[in-house]
Each structure stands twice: as structure tokens, then as C-alpha cells.
Amino acid sequence: MSTARTLPVWKSIDAPPGGWSVPDKAKSLDVAVVGAGIAGLTTALSLLREGRHVAVIEREGIGAGETLRTSAHLSNALDDRYYTLARQHGKDGARLAAASHAAAIDWIESLCRDGVHDCGFKRIPGYLFTHDGDVSVLQKELEAATEAGLEVAMIDAGARAPGMLGPMLRFEHQARIDISAYLRLLAHEVRDAGGVFVRAEVAGIEGGSPCRIALRGGGTISARTVVAATDVPVHDTNATYMKQAPYRSYVVAGAAPSDLADALFWDTGDPYHYIRRYRDEDGADWIIVGGEDHKTGQDDDPTAYARLHEWTLERFPDAGPFTHAWSGQIIEPIDGLAFIGADPDHDNVFLITGDSGNGLTHGTLGGLLVCDLVQGRDNPWAGLYDPARKPVRAAGEWVRENANAALQFRDWLRPAAIDRTDEIPLGSGAVLRRGVHRIAVYRSGDGELHAFNARCPHLGCVVHWSSEEKSWDCPCHGSRFEASTGAILNGPAGEPLGRMELKE
Ligand SMILES: Cc1cc2nc3c(=O)[nH]c(=O)nc-3n(C[C@H](O)[C@H](O)[C@H](O)COP(=O)(O)OP(=O)(O)OC[C@H]3O[C@@H](n4cnc5c(N)ncnc54)[C@H](O)[C@@H]3O)c2cc1C
Ligand code: FES
Structure with missing residues (x-):
């Protein structure tokens, strides 16, 4: 049971290398990481490399949550725009955010370089184009992103992209990856470093010394430290659910048009659209197009895929046929940055959540940051991502999202x-x-x-x-x-x- 029925273009991974251990083998642990997505596996590997004994507890399969539903852009040109991040977190905060996502891409690159198999990692440029011809947004973002330390320039048309007649921002040092191959590599590394994979659904986590993990169907596991990397915390914590909002996001994939550049493209719309090219392990070239997000449980709309097809074919008439269509859950933090760090409601429990459309890099930097925190080391990103932070400069967004949630109770009437x-x-x-x-x-x-x-x-x-x-x-x-x-x-x-x- 994955989190959705639709099937992504990526190969699924049923079992970890070496198979699953039964919960009885992991009654008392040093570190328990709950969730085998990109965040959980990166955390597990980082802590194993520090000499910690780690088990990954997963209810379903490797990447069975949102990670295998991704479109797999690796980008530090963040969705929420640097002019917004600078307003909400200050210019230093925006610079730290840029550096942390760049570090995550570097970390993934170095793991791929040294890995046992090819993960399709490649550095490529990213292009931001306007959906309505309003170039002032690009100009604002150019200034803010430059100030945050990104290598970015305004260019006239040049790359094959929708809206290709207008100017675009070109971001250097972005990347793409085959996410299925990468997760398999991560899982291999975790196993080779001595990690254990336990197949079980966690029903509750209680902080303390030790922490107690209740399993659905009975049984408990105790661990000195627990990392909840379940995309959204499913244990009893109030730390984050009012500070982030869930969106359904849609993706289609089909044969790539021959003149589509190997690059990332995304527009300034809200909801926005994005495009990327991807070559699979068999050498087939795909165009992946996504967007059309809406709030989960609201505006159920079975025409989202048809609109994505139409949007793509208007720009690339020779794209397709489209063979894949899938959706996934994106968790939008109201101030644009994930919540990573100590769970304020539970001692010795750590959270990684609020991934947003940049969840692959958020999940990776989350693993690196939590590793430092568990090891008692300072990390310059800790304050920026602290789950206990109050997003005061995003108060308007906070009120809007929570008023929207409260409004849903009218269903009872x-x-x-x-x-x-x-x-x-x-x-x-x-x-x-x-x-x-x-x-x-x-x-x-x-x-x-x-x-x-x-x-x-x-x-x-x-x-x-x-x-x-x-x-x-x-x-x-x-x-x-x-x-x-x-x-x-x-x-x-x-x-x-x-x-x-x-x-x-
Ligand atoms: C359509 C779409 C496109 C995206 N595109 C991009 C992109 O291009 N670039 C980018 O950076 N990000 C992108 N993202 C975001 C990114 O893919 C996710 O944010 C990221 O993969 C989340 O990883 P995770 O490890 O935090 O969570 P998950 O991958 O969801 O992993 C959580 C794991 O926890 C397990 N779990 C949950 N509850 C329990 C429990 N009670 N007990 C045991 N196990 C449990 C789940 O089975 C799952 O395996 C996209 C997301 C979507 C949906
Ligand atoms: S998810 Fe909060 S009430 Fe349903």
C-alpha cells in the first residue's frame, strides 16, 4: 500500500537490500528512524557513519511515501522565491537557506559519485519563466537570489522552454536524478554501514529516556533517540500541523520531444507548472510535467491530468504519447522552509517535516542537520529550521491557512x-x-x-x-x-x- 494508487514513472522498491527484520530483533535501540523516504534514509546513513546503531522502521517499502512520487528536480532555486524568503527570514536567513540546499545537492552528488551504481545524477541549469509576461517578478527574484548567493542571470530566449520568447532567469548548478536508483543506493549504503530495516507501522511515539515507540497491532520498541521522518508527524505532537498546509500535486510523463533541453523549467504561476527531461536506465527519454496543485480534500478535480496534457501540448506539440499520470502530497510550510530539529513536545525525538516542492533537498539537509543535533554538534542551519520557531513574519499566511482549515468544519452542518x-x-x-x-x-x-x-x-x-x-x-x-x-x-x-x- 503506497500513499496513492496512481503509478509514477519511477521503479518501485519492494524490499530493502538484505530484507526486513522483525520488530522483535529491535526491541531496544540506540537510534530509531521512522520512515524510509529520502529524509529517513539520509538521517540513518549520516548517523551510522558517526558510529551509531540505527534501525529504520517503515510500514510499507523504501520510498513508498512521497519520495517515489516526486519529479526529482534538485534545486536550490527555491519554489517560494528568495524575495519572499528574505522578507520572512531576513537576508542572512535566505543566504543560509540557499547554502543548505546547495550543500544537500553536493551531498547527493558525492554519494552518487562514489556509489555502486549510476543514479542518473547530472548537473543542469534551471530556468524560471513568466506565466503571464510579467518580467518584474523575474527582476525581483534575480536581485534577491543573487544576494542569497546563487549564480543566476537574466537571459533572453535560448533554451527550449515554454514562454521561450520572453526573458528567463537561468540558475546554474541545479541537478536531476533517477530517484528510484538513488533510493536503492541509499538503502544499500545504510545496510552496508550496519543499519537494520524493520517492517512495522508506528502507532505512537513517547519521548523520554528512553523513548517508547508503540507499534500498530501490538508491541513496543524503545530507543535512546527517535527521528520521525514520516513526511508529516503521525505521533502526538502539536509542533507543526498548524504551521504547514497539505496540497495535492499532479504529474504526467511521456516520450520527450527531441528538442527539449536537459534542464529544469518552472514558471511563475500560482499554482505553477514545471518541466524536466529524464533519461531512464533503459535509455528512454521522458518529458515530466507537473503542477495544478490544490489543497488536499478540497476541489477534487479529475481533470487535472487533462489540463497538464493540454498545457504541455500547447508548448510541445510533438510531446508524448503520455503513459504515466500520478499525484502526490506536498506539505507547504507557511514561511517557506521545512521544520527540522527537536520535537518541542517530546524529549529525544526529532522531526523532519514541511518538505514543500523542494522536499528532496529539504529531506537531505534534514538528515544532515538532525545528525549534528543528535551528536550534540552546533549546526548553522539549526535556528532557521527549528520546528519550535514562530513564523511571525508570515502571520498573514498563517491566518489564511488556519481560517481555511477551520472553515471546513461547516461540513458538519x-x-x-x-x-x-x-x-x-x-x-x-x-x-x-x-x-x-x-x-x-x-x-x-x-x-x-x-x-x-x-x-x-x-x-x-x-x-x-x-x-x-x-x-x-x-x-x-x-x-x-x-x-x-x-x-x-x-x-x-x-x-x-x-x-x-x-x-x-
Ligand atoms: C508530485 C510531487 C513532485 C515533487 N517534486 C519534487 C522535486 O522535483 N524536487 C524536490 O526536491 N521535491 C519534490 N517533491 C517533494 C519530495 O518528493 C518530498 O517532499 C520528499 O520525497 C519527502 O520525503 P520524506 O522522506 O520526508 O517523506 P516520504 O517519502 O513520504 O517518507 C516517509 C516514509 O514514512 C513511512 N511512514 C509513514 N507513516 C509511518 C508509520 N506510522 N510507521 C512507519 N512508517 C511510516 C512512509 O511509508 C514513507 O515511506 C515532490 C513531491 C510530489 C508529491
Ligand atoms: S487532518 Fe486534521 S482534522 Fe483531519
Whole structure:
């Protein structure tokens, strides 16, 4: 069970090298890293290299969360723009952010260079172009990004990109990678350094000396240090969920047009679009195009992929055919930077969350930063990414996102769109009203009905049906649940949807 049904272009990785260990083999640990995405594996490898004994606890598979749903740009030209970051974190903060993401790309590059197999890593330029011809945004970003230390220039057309007639910003030293090959490399390195992979779902984490990890289905593991690298924390912490917002993001991939440059391209729209070229292990060239983001659980829109196709073909008529379409969850921190460091609610527990569209570099620098913190070393990035920080200069965004979440409770007052289960088509779901309850009902392909309490176990919003991923998605903070079992796909909910008996 991955976090979504749609299939990305990347190869899946079922098991870690050497296979899974059972939880009994890891009753008492030095460091437990929860989550085998890019953040968890980088953390595990960094701590193993320091001589620590580390186990990675993962409920599903290597990269089975959002990492294998990425488009795999590696960039320190951050999505949220340097003129915004400088306003929210000061010019020194913007410089530190740029340096930390650059360091993450360097770290990935050096691991790939020394690795046992090719991960398709290549340094390429990145181009930011306008979606509406407003060049003043580029000018502002040019000044702010230069001040933050990036090598960037305004160029006239020159690279094959949408909007290629207008000027663009060209950022040097960006990169791309085959994320599946890279995760396999990371997992090999973790195993070779003595790391252990445990297959289990964590149901709770309690800080202390030692920390206690409760496993779903029974059993506990204790560890001196726990790193929660589950994309969004699923244990009981209030540190971050009100400071970040969940978005669904869409991607399509197909045969690349021959004249598409090997570069990263993204526009200034909101939501924005991006393009990259990718050569797979068999030598096939792909165009990957993404965007059309919307808030999770809100504005369910099955036409997102069609719009991406149309947008691409308007610019590249010979692109395709498109063979892949998938979506994933992006967690947007309201001040543009991830939350990485000590969990203020639990002693000896560390968090890596708030990845945003730059989650591969956020996850990597997160691993390096948490390693320093666990080892008791100073790190210049620590204050910038501290999960306990108050994003005072992003107060407007904070109010907007939380007002939007609060507004979703109005669902409790609304009538249900349908009343009877026989109105639910095969392979679809709907929320029904029964007295004071809301019941989330899914009719699977064989006609069987699966009914759950539609109250999100996180803070009680009513979940919505996602027609595109066939899941139950919470419009408040983005928890997602599997249609026929109610199992957690994405946090912050720490409990699955409760089953309910269905009476017509
Ligand atoms: C469509 C899309 C495009 C993107 N494009 C880019 C890009 O081009 N560049 C970029 O830098 N970033 C990009 N991102 C963001 C980036 O891919 C993610 O932010 C990043 O991969 C997150 O990594 P992670 O390790 O933090 O989380 P994940 O990869 O989600 O890993 C978390 C792991 O924890 C496991 N887990 C969760 N709960 C539990 C539990 N209770 N017990 C045990 N295990 C658990 C999950 O199974 C999962 O394997 C994109 C994201 C999306 C969705
Ligand atoms: S995710 Fe917070 S109420 Fe559902």
C-alpha cells in the first residue's frame, strides 16, 4: 500500500537490500528512524557513519511515501522565491537557506559519485519563466537570489522552454536524478554501514529516556533517540500541523520531444507548472510535467491530468504519447522552509517535516542537520529550521491557512449530497448522513460496501472522497485514508478511520 494508487514513472522498491527484520530483533535501540523516504534514509546513513546503531522502521517499502512520487528536480532555486524568503527570514536567513540546499545537492552528488551504481545524477541549469509576461517578478527574484548567493542571470530566449520568447532567469548548478536508483543506493549504503530495516507501522511515539515507540497491532520498541521522518508527524505532537498546509500535486510523463533541453523549467504561476527531461536506465527519454496543485480534500478535480496534457501540448506539440499520470502530497510550510530539529513536545525525538516542492533537498539537509543535533554538534542551519520557531513574519499566511482549515468544519452542518448507498457507483465513495453521524461509504469494484466513521481521527473534520486517488482525504490538515480499509495513507492523523455498521 503506497500513499496513492496512481503509478509514477519511477521503479518501485519492494524490499530493502538484505530484507526486513522483525520488530522483535529491535526491541531496544540506540537510534530509531521512522520512515524510509529520502529524509529517513539520509538521517540513518549520516548517523551510522558517526558510529551509531540505527534501525529504520517503515510500514510499507523504501520510498513508498512521497519520495517515489516526486519529479526529482534538485534545486536550490527555491519554489517560494528568495524575495519572499528574505522578507520572512531576513537576508542572512535566505543566504543560509540557499547554502543548505546547495550543500544537500553536493551531498547527493558525492554519494552518487562514489556509489555502486549510476543514479542518473547530472548537473543542469534551471530556468524560471513568466506565466503571464510579467518580467518584474523575474527582476525581483534575480536581485534577491543573487544576494542569497546563487549564480543566476537574466537571459533572453535560448533554451527550449515554454514562454521561450520572453526573458528567463537561468540558475546554474541545479541537478536531476533517477530517484528510484538513488533510493536503492541509499538503502544499500545504510545496510552496508550496519543499519537494520524493520517492517512495522508506528502507532505512537513517547519521548523520554528512553523513548517508547508503540507499534500498530501490538508491541513496543524503545530507543535512546527517535527521528520521525514520516513526511508529516503521525505521533502526538502539536509542533507543526498548524504551521504547514497539505496540497495535492499532479504529474504526467511521456516520450520527450527531441528538442527539449536537459534542464529544469518552472514558471511563475500560482499554482505553477514545471518541466524536466529524464533519461531512464533503459535509455528512454521522458518529458515530466507537473503542477495544478490544490489543497488536499478540497476541489477534487479529475481533470487535472487533462489540463497538464493540454498545457504541455500547447508548448510541445510533438510531446508524448503520455503513459504515466500520478499525484502526490506536498506539505507547504507557511514561511517557506521545512521544520527540522527537536520535537518541542517530546524529549529525544526529532522531526523532519514541511518538505514543500523542494522536499528532496529539504529531506537531505534534514538528515544532515538532525545528525549534528543528535551528536550534540552546533549546526548553522539549526535556528532557521527549528520546528519550535514562530513564523511571525508570515502571520498573514498563517491566518489564511488556519481560517481555511477551520472553515471546513461547516461540513458538519451541510446536508449530504446523496442519501442512499445504491446511488454510489462501483469504485466510488460518498459521505452519507445518519442522525448526528457522517458515514464514509466506498463501493469496491466487486460491489461490496465499506463503511467508516467520516470523522477524521486527527481533529474531527469530515473526510471527502477523492475520485482521482480513490481515497478519503481530510480537507483540514491533509490526512488521507485508504478506501476499503480506512488505513492511514498520510498524517497527521495517528489512527485509521473507524469502521461503522451501515444501516439503510
Ligand atoms: C508530485 C510531487 C513532485 C515533487 N517534486 C519534487 C522535486 O522535483 N524536487 C524536490 O526536491 N521535491 C519534490 N517533491 C517533494 C519530495 O518528493 C518530498 O517532499 C520528499 O520525497 C519527502 O520525503 P520524506 O522522506 O520526508 O517523506 P516520504 O517519502 O513520504 O517518507 C516517509 C516514509 O514514512 C513511512 N511512514 C509513514 N507513516 C509511518 C508509520 N506510522 N510507521 C512507519 N512508517 C511510516 C512512509 O511509508 C514513507 O515511506 C515532490 C513531491 C510530489 C508529491
Ligand atoms: S487532518 Fe486534521 S482534522 Fe483531519
